[in-house]
Amino acid sequence: MADDSVIDSGEVAATISDARLDSVFNTAVDGIIVINAKCQILAFNKACEKLFGYSATDLLGENVNRIMPSDYAHHHDSYVQNYLDTGHKKIIGIGREVKGQHKDGTVFPLELSVGEAATSEGRQFIGILRDLRPRKQIEERLSKAQSQLLHMTRLSALDEMGAAIAHELNQPLTAILLYLQSVSRKATADERLTPVMLDVISKAVKEAERASEIIQRMRQLVERKDPERKEVDVDELVATCLEMADLGAIDEPSIMVAKVDKNLPPLMADPVQIRQILINLLRNAREAVAGQAQRKVTLAVCLGADVLEFRVQDNGPGVSQEVADSLFRAFSGAKHKGVGLGLAISRSIAQNHGGDLRLEQSAPGAGASFLLTLPVKIEETGTE
Incomplete structure (x- = not known):
């Protein structure tokens, strides 16, 4: 009876120890994977399941190269065998950056640390994996x-x-x-x-x-200088912007054309800031058509419902949808020939004036069209 009691206590202690280990294993934030000398997966924790998209049952007994991109998977078994034959450590005990492959085929960066354990079932290797994408x-x-x-x-x-x-x-x-x-x-x-x-x-x-x-x-x-809003003549504003946007292109004929409707009401705006927007748009457009056989940039102005519409159009390659989605976001890193980070500032200026700046939808290959809307000066009327 005494011996049975000792055995029972040992079994209970082992059971508790296993439960603790299992709890640590499956609640760890980092991925933990265990393989044997044949590169077969023996353990695959919850964090690994989330990281790679496989359940543990999908991979237990499978070669670990299932979760590696092809260039890693092709050489992995030979690296393990070389270590078993020579004892020369190249990654064990040293953290390094590697690539992993999700179940959907996505390849992503990982930080891998590898340890080794001698067990009754032979050598086993424990890998701790951390997703490097957030960093x-x-x-x-x-x-x-x-x-x-x-x-x-x-x-x-x-x-x-x-x-x-x-x-x-x-x-x-x-x-x-x-x-x-x-x-x-x-x-x-x-x-x-x-x-x-x-x-x-x-x-x-x-x-x-x-x-x-x-x-x-x-x-x-x-x-x-602080913004200074005053009455702005539209014809004079357009002429000045075209002249300044053409600076630096004196050796070639101007490709910029103005189309301004007659009898437009004046703007109530800061002329310096509005010139900054239009000159930026015009110069962007001029750069966008640089590779075209026939180059044309048009600044058209007309009266909308209660705003003046300044439309800058070019016959360049246009703006892709991918770029358009982040075009007006500062620090977005959007790259497009003729489109700079000044667009975010330009939109802020327009909105501060009670207007807006946006990219208009256009057919593929039809060039780009930017629409600047600004409120017109409201004429005050007296009552008798």
Whole structure:
């Protein structure tokens, strides 16, 4: 009886120990898998089931290469056999990054740690697996955020440099303009000069005035000022935007066309911010059609129900649905020729004005069309 009592106590202790081990095994956050020297799966915990999409009963007794992509699976058995033959450790006791394959075929990164145990049934290997996808996603987002921060830092530096250059250029341009105006007045009074010479001098004065206006507009774009809303003439706004969007393309004919309806009401907006939106859209469109045999960018303006509609269209390759879904999200990493992160800022400006900016649906290969809507100035009417 005493011996039976001891045996019973030992069996109970073993049962409790097994239960504890089973509880730890199946409640562990990380995947735990046990294989033998033949690479057969002996244990496969709940975390592994969630990780790979298989139930333990699907894989027990199967080769562990079932959960590996083909390039890993092809060599795995030979790696294990090489260790059994030589005792040379390449992964045991050392954590490393590997690839796993889900039941649906998805390949994903894993951190793998392998330990070894000598049992009555022979050598066994215990692998602890951790899904690296969440960490990879965080690292990718951090990398994009850092890249964007660096990009914004460069833009900030360019803003300051642009304002300084505009300021410095404005002084010699003003001097040139004054000199030319003085020459023009004296030339007009000198009867010896031919009309051709007078015309050349007059054109020089106009070009100097135009250069001065461009510099002033550039200063307005790069200077950090609080929004100043005022009445904006639409025709003048469109002409200015087309002129500035064409800067840098002086060696080729303009591909930009304006279509502005007649008798449009004025806007009540910050002209600098609205120019920023339209110039961004126009320059994006110009870049988008760079590879086309026939290039065309159109800025059309018409009156909607209670808003002015500014539509920038191009005949480029258009915007794919994948890019369109995240086009206006900051830090989205969306890549598309001619489309920059300025779109998120542009939409914010439009919405701050009580309007909106969106990508219109278009047929595949029909180019892109961006619609900027802004409220018109409401005329106040008195009552008698």
